[in-house]
Amino acid sequence: xxxxxxxxxxxxxxxxxxxxxxxxxxxxxxxxxxxxxxxxxxxxxxxxxxxxxxxxxxxxxxxxxxxxxxxxxxxxxxxxxxxxxxxxxxxxxxxxxxxxxxxxxxxxxxxxxxxxxxxxxxxxxxxxxxxxxxxxxxxxxxxxxxxxxxxxxxxxxxxxxxxxxxxxxxxxxxxxxxxxxxxxxxxxxxxxxxxxxxxxxxxxxxxxxxxxxxxxxxxxxxxxxxxxxxxxxxxxxxxxxxxxxxxxxxxxxxxxxxxxxxxxxxxxxxxxxxxxxxxxxxxxxxxxxxxxxxxxxxxxxxxxxxxxxxxxxxxxxxxxxxxxxxxxxxxxxxxxxxxxxxxxx
Amino acid sequence: xxxxxxxxxxxxxxxxxxxxxxxxxxxxxxxxxxxxxxxxxxxxxxxxxxxxxxxxxxxxxxxxxxxxxxxxxxxxxxxxxxxxxxxxxxxxxxxxxxxxxxxxxxxxxxxxxxxxxxxxxxxxxxxxxxxxxxxxxxxxxxxxxxxxxxxxxxxxxxxxxxxxxxxxxxxxxxxxxxxxxxxxxxxxxxxxxxxxxxxxxxxxxxxxxxxxxxxxxxxxxxxxxxxxxxxxxxxxxxxxxxxxxxxxxxxxxxxxxxxxxxxxxxxxxxxxxxxxxxxxxxxxxxxxxxxxxxxxxxxxxxxxxxxxxxxxxxxxxxxxxxxxxxxxxxxxxxxxxxxxxxxxx
Numbered sequence: 001x002x003x004x005x006x007x008x009x010x011x012x013x014x015x016x017x018x019x020x021x022x023x024x025x026x027x028x029x030x031x032x033x034x035x036x037x038x039x040x041x042x043x044x045x046x047x048x049x050x051x052x053x054x055x056x057x058x059x060x061x062x063x064x065x066x067x068x069x070x071x072x073x074x075x076x077x078x079x080x081x082x083x084x085x086x087x088x089x090x091x092x093x094x095x096x097x098x099x100x101x102x103x104x105x106x107x108x109x110x111x112x113x114x115x116x117x118x119x120x121x122x123x124x125x126x127x128x129x130x131x132x133x134x135x136x137x138x139x140x141x142x143x144x145x146x147x148x149x150x151x152x153x154x155x156x157x158x159x160x161x162x163x164x165x166x167x168x169x170x171x172x173x174x175x176x177x178x179x180x181x182x183x184x185x186x187x188x189x190x191x192x193x194x195x196x197x198x199x200x201x202x203x204x205x206x207x208x209x210x211x212x213x214x215x216x217x218x219x220x221x222x223x224x225x226x227x228x229x230x231x232x233x234x235x236x237x238x239x240x241x242x243x244x245x246x247x248x249x250x251x252x253x254x255x256x257x258x259x260x261x262x263x264x265x266x267x268x269x270x271x272x273x274x275x276x277x278x279x280x281x282x283x284x285x286x287x288x289x290x291x292x293x294x295x296x297x298x299x300x301x302x303x304x305x306x307x308x309x310x311x312x313x314x315x316x317x318x319x320x321x322x323x324x325x326x327x328x329x330x331x332x333x334x335x336x337x338x339x340x341x342x343x344x345x
Numbered sequence: 346x347x348x349x350x351x352x353x354x355x356x357x358x359x360x361x362x363x364x365x366x367x368x369x370x371x372x373x374x375x376x377x378x379x380x381x382x383x384x385x386x387x388x389x390x391x392x393x394x395x396x397x398x399x400x401x402x403x404x405x406x407x408x409x410x411x412x413x414x415x416x417x418x419x420x421x422x423x424x425x426x427x428x429x430x431x432x433x434x435x436x437x438x439x440x441x442x443x444x445x446x447x448x449x450x451x452x453x454x455x456x457x458x459x460x461x462x463x464x465x466x467x468x469x470x471x472x473x474x475x476x477x478x479x480x481x482x483x484x485x486x487x488x489x490x491x492x493x494x495x496x497x498x499x500x501x502x503x504x505x506x507x508x509x510x511x512x513x514x515x516x517x518x519x520x521x522x523x524x525x526x527x528x529x530x531x532x533x534x535x536x537x538x539x540x541x542x543x544x545x546x547x548x549x550x551x552x553x554x555x556x557x558x559x560x561x562x563x564x565x566x567x568x569x570x571x572x573x574x575x576x577x578x579x580x581x582x583x584x585x586x587x588x589x590x591x592x593x594x595x596x597x598x599x600x601x602x603x604x605x606x607x608x609x610x611x612x613x614x615x616x617x618x619x620x621x622x623x624x625x626x627x628x629x630x631x632x633x634x635x636x637x638x639x640x641x642x643x644x645x646x647x648x649x650x651x652x653x654x655x656x657x658x659x660x661x662x663x664x665x666x667x668x669x670x671x672x673x674x675x676x677x678x679x680x681x682x683x684x685x686x687x688x689x690x
Contacts, residue, residue, distance in 0.1 A: 152648060174519055231652070239583070246578035248497045279535065
């Protein structure tokens with residue numbers, strides 16, 4: 001670990017935090033040091049970074065004094081408080097919480113879509129919501145060719161989006177149900193094993209959940225397309241990793257499934273799995289642990305002439321969170337959009 | 346069992362067949378005798394009907410000679426062959442397969458929607474596809490007030506729709522996955538435990554599956570609304586019983602969520618579960634084993650002025666299959682639309 005950047009991870013013991021570490025190593029991110037932070041509760045724990053065991057420290061005001069890149073995934077409250085502190089001392093903050101996403105001063109970035117927005121950062125770049133990231137990766141290449149007017153989407157979101165406790169809850173509840181027992185929910189309002197919950201994040205006045213509203217607002221901001229009409233239904237499903245989405249798209253002009261497949265096959269970050277003859281289509285179980293956004297079931301919308309329907313699946317912890325954040329950091333570095341206040345290279 | 350009808354069940358050992366028996370008893374259907382039929386493979390097995398143990402016989406050409414009401418749920422091939430034979434000797438066939446649904450001579454009935462169509466039967470009445478039934482029960486009361494122009498729906502369908510073998514497959518696979526083992530799929534093309542499969546029934550040229558196409562065609566036929574534009578994405582989810590649907594509806598004129606709630610609260614067969622403040626919404630785990638179509642998450646469509654979005658859940662074995670078929674029989678009897686060729690009353 002030399003000849004590189006001083007990296008901090010805030011929320012290092014969480015699912016996304018752990019994936020940050022894994023991906024930094026897998027992609028040989030240029031690090032000269034790594035600093036792990038977490039809440040009071042997790043501080044003191046030791047975490048492996050490759051062969052090295054590193055102690056997790058409690059996040060504090062001086063945690064970022066020599067940091068170049070700070071990856072945050074410890075919830076909105078932590079981000080609201082510490083991201084400006086880190087940015088002020090010169091770190092580039094990439095924040096996975098919802099705290100800064102809709103702030104007009106903060107770029108909200110999916111590199112495949114709006115990498116140029118990174119340039120405008122003032123120290124904080126927001127990482128979008130997981131469901132939004134995979135959808136815009138799949139839709140933006142089509143939108144560039146044939147502007148999208150409306151999107152309606154229904155999601156099938158895995159429990160890892162909620163965190164480790166939810167993964168454990170699904171595991172535990174599934175065992176209890178299979179043994180014929182009764183489940184007492186803790187993490188979710190109701191049983192999630194062998195059940196579905198159309199409730200992700202809090203409910204808003206409109207009857208939409210905040211998760212659904214994020215998909216509307218964030219998609220428009222990332223794609224620079226304020227006029228796209230969007231509606232979403234977000235549903236938690238008993239799947240461990242990877243989110244899936246049934247997406248109905250209305251274009252300005254007609255687009256054939258063949259054209260969409262041709263465009264998407266050349267687009268970055270996308271793999272097409274679409275051959276009904278051999279039951280080939282994206283599945284969350286197979287997407288888990290991989291980097292791509294998988295697109296399949298591409299067909300003309302039987303209810304709308306200029307419409308397409310598709311099925312989009314991606315690992316919500318990787319492309320939906322940790323990977324996208326690290327890709328932002330990589331692009332910022334490669335294009336020299338990181339300030340080197342700490343002159344640490 | 347006297348002072349009633351001679352009832353035959355074809356496919357008596359299957360999930361829907363077993364539910365037929367349960368519901369006939371629960372609703373005190375006027376039976377003077379019950380005759381259980383199944384395939385070669387299941388013939389000879391004994392099945393309880395209340396306190397009585399009855400032997401299942403192999404379905405044959407003379408199985409319906411003294412039958413008044415024949416409930417079929419043994420697949421399309423059996424229905425194609427035996428339903429006309431049963432109808433010819435005077436039985437009223439209510440067929441749960443897809444064999445006769447789109448036949449113009451055969452009524453396709455959901456009693457809450459088009460009970461009058463029963464009258465036109467010539468011996469066979471078709472029971473619609475499970476996903477279609479619960480959707481039209483929820484949509485028709487709104488359509489009557491404010492004609493629907495377009496429906497886009499994403500389904501979350503339980504494995505019981507496939508049958509007993511699929512329920513056992515989900516159970517077995519879930520255990521294997523929880524123990525860290527690898528799954529070999531048998532019933533489905535891929536693993537269903539903790540996974541999602543956007544493939545129900547066979548794929549068509551259009552890229553839609555037959556299940557998706559059924560939702561389009563059957564909805565139009567049942568609602569007598571040939572011009573409604575419909576698109577569906579049907580997905581198998583790791584849930585045992587009850588199908589769920591995220592439904593986007595475009596009306597002719599504006600309809601507020603309050604108006605929709607008011608209309609649906611007075612409509613037959615529907616229960617509204619819709620209070621975000623206490624996380625109240627329909628869930629398949631709770632709908633299983635009950636009769637109603639549950640509707641919740643009713644909200645204005647953020648992407649379409651005259652649109653509504655809702656979440657519709659119902660037990661696919663009961664209202665989606667056995668219950669609806671028996672309700673058809675009851676209506677036919679109550680309105681004296683059953684021929685009594687056998688004079689068995």
